[in-house]
Amino acid sequence: MSRIARTAERATRQGDKLLIPYLVAGDPNLSSTLQLMHELVVRGADIIELGIPFSDPSSDGPVIQRGVERALAAGTSLQDVLKLVTAFRQQDNDTPIVLMGYLNPIEIMGYAHFVGAAKSAGVDGVLIVDMPPAESAPLHAQLQAAGIDTIYLVAPTTGLQRATDISAYSSGYLYYVSLKGVTGAALTDYDSVRENIRALRGLTDLPIVIGFGIKDAESARAMGELADGVVIGSALVSKIAELPGTPRQEGPELQRCSAIIGVAREVLNNLK
Amino acid sequence: MSDVKNAAGVERSLGFDGPDSSGHFGPYGGIFVGETLISAVEELAQVYAQLSADESFWQEFDYELKHYVGRPSPLYLAERLTSTCGGANIYLKREDLNHTGAHKVNNTIGQALLAKHMGKTRIIAETGAGQHGVASATVAARLGLECHVYMGAADIVRQAPNVYRMKLLGANVVSVESGSRTLKDAMNEAMRDWASNVDNTYYIIGTVAGPHPYPQLVRDFQCVIGREAKEQSLEQIGRLPDALVACVGGGSNAIGLFHPFLNDDEVAMYGVEAGGLGLETGAHAAPLCAGKPGVLHGNRTYLMTDADGQIMDTHSVSAGLDYPGVGPEHAWLKDLKRVDYVTVTDAEAMAAFHQLTELEGIIPALESSHAVAYGTQLAARMNTGQAIVINLSGRGDKDIETVARLEGIKL
Numbered sequence: 001m002s003r004i005a006r007t008a009e010r011a012t013r014q015g016d017k018l019l020i021p022y023l024v025a026g027d028p029n030l031s032s033t034l035q036l037m038h039e040l041v042v043r044g045a046d047i048i049e050l051g052i053p054f055s056d057p058s059s060d061g062p063v064i065q066r067g068v069e070r071a072l073a074a075g076t077s078l079q080d081v082l083k084l085v086t087a088f089r090q091q092d093n094d095t096p097i098v099l100m101g102y103l104n105p106i107e108i109m110g111y112a113h114f115v116g117a118a119k120s121a122g123v124d125g126v127l128i129v130d131m132p133p134a135e136s137a138p139l140h141a142q143l144q145a146a147g148i149d150t151i152y153l154v155a156p157t158t159g160l161q162r163a164t165d166i167s168a169y170s171s172g173y174l175y176y177v178s179l180k181g182v183t184g185a186a187l188t189d190y191d192s193v194r195e196n197i198r199a200l201r202g203l204t205d206l207p208i209v210i211g212f213g214i215k216d217a218e219s220a221r222a223m224g225e226l227a228d229g230v231v232i233g234s235a236l237v238s239k240i241a242e243l244p245g246t247p248r249q250e251g252p253e254l255q256r257c258s259a260i261i262g263v264a265r266e267v268l269n270n271l272k
Numbered sequence: 273m274s275d276v277k278n279a280a281g282v283e284r285s286l287g288f289d290g291p292d293s294s295g296h297f298g299p300y301g302g303i304f305v306g307e308t309l310i311s312a313v314e315e316l317a318q319v320y321a322q323l324s325a326d327e328s329f330w331q332e333f334d335y336e337l338k339h340y341v342g343r344p345s346p347l348y349l350a351e352r353l354t355s356t357c358g359g360a361n362i363y364l365k366r367e368d369l370n371h372t373g374a375h376k377v378n379n380t381i382g383q384a385l386l387a388k389h390m391g392k393t394r395i396i397a398e399t400g401a402g403q404h405g406v407a408s409a410t411v412a413a414r415l416g417l418e419c420h421v422y423m424g425a426a427d428i429v430r431q432a433p434n435v436y437r438m439k440l441l442g443a444n445v446v447s448v449e450s451g452s453r454t455l456k457d458a459m460n461e462a463m464r465d466w467a468s469n470v471d472n473t474y475y476i477i478g479t480v481a482g483p484h485p486y487p488q489l490v491r492d493f494q495c496v497i498g499r500e501a502k503e504q505s506l507e508q509i510g511r512l513p514d515a516l517v518a519c520v521g522g523g524s525n526a527i528g529l530f531h532p533f534l535n536d537d538e539v540a541m542y543g544v545e546a547g548g549l550g551l552e553t554g555a556h557a558a559p560l561c562a563g564k565p566g567v568l569h570g571n572r573t574y575l576m577t578d579a580d581g582q583i584m585d586t587h588s589v590s591a592g593l594d595y596p597g598v599g600p601e602h603a604w605l606k607d608l609k610r611v612d613y614v615t616v617t618d619a620e621a622m623a624a625f626h627q628l629t630e631l632e633g634i635i636p637a638l639e640s641s642h643a644v645a646y647g648t649q650l651a652a653r654m655n656t657g658q659a660i661v662i663n664l665s666g667r668g669d670k671d672i673e674t675v676a677r678l679e680g681i682k683l
Contacts, residue, residue, distance in 0.1 A: 055451060055582040056568060058460040059306040059467065065450055077580040103304060103567040105581030130304045130567065134294065153307040157470060162310070180308055181468035 003096040003124045004149050004172040007046055008207045011228070017268040018173070018209055018229025019044055021236050021261050022100065024051040024067040026076025028240070030084050031247045035254060036240065037088050041095050043258045044265030049127070049231060052081050052101030059129045061184035063234040066241060074245075078105040078114070082121045089122035098125035098151060098172070106139070115142045125149035125172045133169050140169075153177050156192060160199060167204035174204055175231070178212045178223065184234030187213025190222050197226045220264040224271050235260050288534040288610065290601055295484025298607060300600035303483040305570045308467045313570075317485040319390055324492065329385070336381045337496060340414075341371045345497075347504035347661065352631040353648065360514065360654035362647060364634070364664045365501050367525065374637065374666030375497060375525040376407040380476055382493030384411035387474035394473045395419045398462040400427055400455035400521070401592035401639065402434025403666055404478030409443035411476075419443040422462045424454040427591050434670050452585045455595045459569050479522025480599030483570030487599050494528025501661055502532055509659050515540040517647040518663035519639050520560065520613065521593035523602045525665035530611060531601075540612070543602060544646040546588035547615030557586035559598050560606050560613040573600040589618035589678070590638035592666075620645040625668060625675060637666035638674065 001009070011018050021040045025033050037048055053071040057064065085097050099118065106114045106128065118126065126143055128136070133152060143150050149172030154163050157180060167174055176197060178187050187193075193210065200208055210223040211231030223230045239257040243249055290297035295317070303313055323329040337343040345366045354362045367375040380397075387395060395412045397419070399405030405421040412419035421438055425447045428435050438445050451457035459482075466475045480487045480494070505513050516533060518526035520543040533539045548556030556562065559574040566575040568583060576584040576596040588594045605611040616624075621638060624645035629635045636644055640663070647662035654660065668675075676683050 053582075056456060056460050058463040058569070059308075061464070062450075069450075072582065079580070104575070104577060104583070107566050107572075108564075108577055108579070108581035129306050130570075132303060132305070132307060132310055135302050135304055155306075155308040155310075157308055157311040159311060166307075177308060180470055182464045185468065 002147060002149055002172070003094070004047065007096050008173065011046060015272050017224045017271060018046045018207060019261065019265055019268055020047045020049055020209060020229055020231045021045050022049040022051060022231055022233030023236055023240060024053060024064065024071045025081040025084055026053055026071035026074050027067040027237070028070050028243055028245045029074045029247055030076060030080055032243060032249050034084060034087055035249050036257060038091065039254045039258045040261055041092060043261040045095065045261055046229070047096045047098060049098045049100045049233070050081065050085070052078055052099055052105055054102040054105055057102065059182055061182040061234060063184045063238045067237040078109055082117045085121040085123055096124040097122065098127055099123055100127045100129070103128050103131045111139050111142050115146050115148065118148060119146040123148060125151050127151040127175065129153065133166055151175055154200065156180050156196060163200060164203050167200070167206065170206060173207040173209050173229070174200065176200065176208055176210045176227065178210050178214070181212070183212055185213055187219055193223065194226055217263050217267045221267045221271065224268045230264065230268070232260060232264055290604060291484060291488050297601045297604035300565070300573050300603040301484055301487055301571050303570065304567050304572065305463070305483050306467060308470065309463070312466070312470050313483045313485070316386070319386060320485050320489050323386065323389060332385060333382055337378065341377050341381060342369065343496065344500045345369050347501055347508060349508070350632050353628065354651065356631060357648045357652045359656060360651040360658035360660050362651050363513065363659060363661045365497060365529065365661055367497060367663060367665045368634070368636065368640070368667035372407050372410050373669065374403040374407070375494060375528060376404045376478060377410065378496055378528070379478065379490050379493045379524060380404070380407040380411045382489070383474070383476045384415055387417065388415060390474065392472060392474035393417060394469060395476055396422065396462050396465050396473055397476045397478060398422045398455065398458040399478060400424070400458070400594055401590065402427070402431040402438065402670065403592060405438050405443070405445070406434055406441070408476045409438045409441035412443065413441045420446055420465065422446050422448055422458040422465070424448050424452070424458045426453040427455065430591050430674060431670060433673070455591070456583060463569070479524040480527050480601060481522045481569055481571055481573065481597055487571065487601055490524055491527045491531055491601060494524050495531050497525065497528035497663065498530060498532035501529060505659070505661065512536055512539050513659040513661045514538070514654065515542065515650060515660040517542045517544060517643050517650060517660060519544045519593060519642040519665060520598060520602060521546070521557070521595050521639060522597070523599040525663050527599060527601055529661070529663045534610060541610065542646060542650065543611050543613045544642045545613060545615045546590060546593035546642060547617040548587040550617055551615060555587040556615065557588040557594050557596065558615045559596060560602060561615050565603065568597050571600045573597055573603040574606070589621060589674070590642065592637070592639040593642065614646055616642045616645040622675065622678070624648060634664070635668035635672070636664055637668045638671045640665045
């Protein structure tokens with residue numbers, strides 16, 4: 001059983017909601033990201049989505065764009081991201097890591113090289129925002145053979161038949177995009193999320209997590225009520241933006257960043 | 273050139289009828305966008321398949337091109353340029369004489385018709401040199417549609433007259449401050465806007481790139497250039513030309529000229545990329561000549577990308593060619609060896625800009641000056657009595673400040 005499946009199963013058994021923070025690898029530098037990852041687990045993260053920096057993040061809003069720019073300014077490459085996962089695994093062999101990013105860096109590295117390196121680093125899942133299922137066959141097959149989950153998005157604009165196909169093709173969890181827009185946009189239409197999640201429930205046994213626009217206790221609670229878990233990205237990255245560029249971060253600084261994850265954990269635990 | 277002909281002859285049996293039903297030109301093209309936009313591109317593909325099979329849609333398009341754009345554009349024998357270069361007769365396809373001053377309007381007219389048929393009320397576009405932004409703002413003004421044009425902050429400085437032109441036309445010009453602050457970043461921002469306003473918004477992509485069906489439909493709208501050139505060649509030369517030359521940024525004017533000739537083996541084709549300061553310096557915008565395949569802005573194609581898969585900064589004296597990718601059909605035609613892709617440096621383009629202006633009284637856009645530069649070199653190598661057609665894709669009024677500045681002249 002994969003780490004993600006194991007984590008999801010435990011959450012289901014205990015009636016827990018999955019809490020999934022997203023941060024950009026190398027923002028503001030790799031050693032700080034490593035510290036932050038461990039800190040997030042302490043604060044109650046179940047799974048970590050680690051962003052692969054890419055020069056042209058066309059699905060991301062300004063907060064994550066800045067995070068990516070900081071990571072690239074620090075020279076972070078896909079190779080470095082994989083090394084970071086290896087380093088994380090030396091202390092934590094339980095928390096699933098999902099790499100999230102755009103296809104070009106993986107395309108240039110070569111699928112076989114990437115999958116092999118991801119596997120040996122201890123990566124559990126891959127989510128490529130600009131690789132829809134129809135274009136994914138070669139990479140998907142290699143990831144599957146390596147036992148790495150491939151996670152796809154379902155959006156408010158996804159029709160029912162397509163959502164059915166995506167669900168059947170996904171493993172790990174299904175990522176529902178809460179709004180029509182980019183990461184970090186304002187989430188206002190809870191009713192449409194409720195309706196769409198209800199429809200998705202009938203299509204899949206995979207855990208359904210909701211991302212985009214979850215930024216505080218209120219939105220975490222509202223989305224946590226509807227789904228099996230929530231992803232918090234921009235709200236965390238906006239705090240990371242305030243960190244100094246030093247290679248090592250002090251405890252209070254890490255805690256200021258991770259506070260939002262602690263808050264979300266508490267809110268989600270209260271839904272039990 | 274006989275090699276090109278032979279290669280083309282071999283490939284001919286395969287045909288050049290891309291894209292396939294899933295939007296691919298061989299290994300290139302496709303649909304690489306976030307899930308939120310999938311339904312929008314699928315709807316567009318469906319609507320376009322339906323409308324493009326309908327004769328009355330093309331009648332409407334042709335009517336617009338004739339009465340609003342002023343087509344057909346002339347095919348002009350540049351006699352003084354020809355006699356100065358020696359060799360082949362040089363013909364210019366005068367897209368610079370179109371309304372708004374470039375070939376871009378052929379496409380925006382077509383896409384505006386699609387937007388109208390789809391009931392969209394809001395138009396967005398990206399622009400580099402500003403020509404596509406102006407052409408989009410123009411059709412939006414005419415149809416009374418809200419229009420937002422995304423433009424890199426660096427390009428806004430380089431192309432001030434076009435920015436003002438767009439504003440006069442009622443468009444909102446949005447300055448893009450992210451990344452390299454040029455065309456690629458403007459395209460990222462337009463895609464973000466589209467995802468955020470997908471219900472009421474039509475995205476007019478300005479070149480033969482982006483997710484399927486854009487490379488196909490933009491090409492189809494631009495093919496009027498090649499169809500006219502073919503007819504005009506038969507009329508004026510009595511046969512097809514021996515060679516076609518066009519500049520390639522994203523590649524819409526080039527594909528528009530080339531495509532109707534692809535199955536004519538005797539016609540050689542040259543796509544001219546921006547060599548900038550020279551390929552060896554790395555400061556250029558020549559993905560076909562110096563890049564490798566990757567994925568950006570919705571399609572797989574040749575890109576300027578570093579070893580880590582980051583998109584590289586490009587350089588060209590011409591803002592319209594300053595783009596790290598290229599249309600997927602060009603990537604395919606390169607691999608099939610049907611079109612030769614070559615480069616011309618900033619300095620060569622500048623020299624051609626002056627040469628054409630002085631010899632023919634035609635001020636070319638700096639983009640088109642790249643085609644002129646290569647075309648004149650090519651003509652000189654060819655025989656008297658042969659004929660080449662250079663696509664003069666746009667006029668150079670927008671560039672005179674840039675040229676003056678580069679030459680140290682204060683206006």
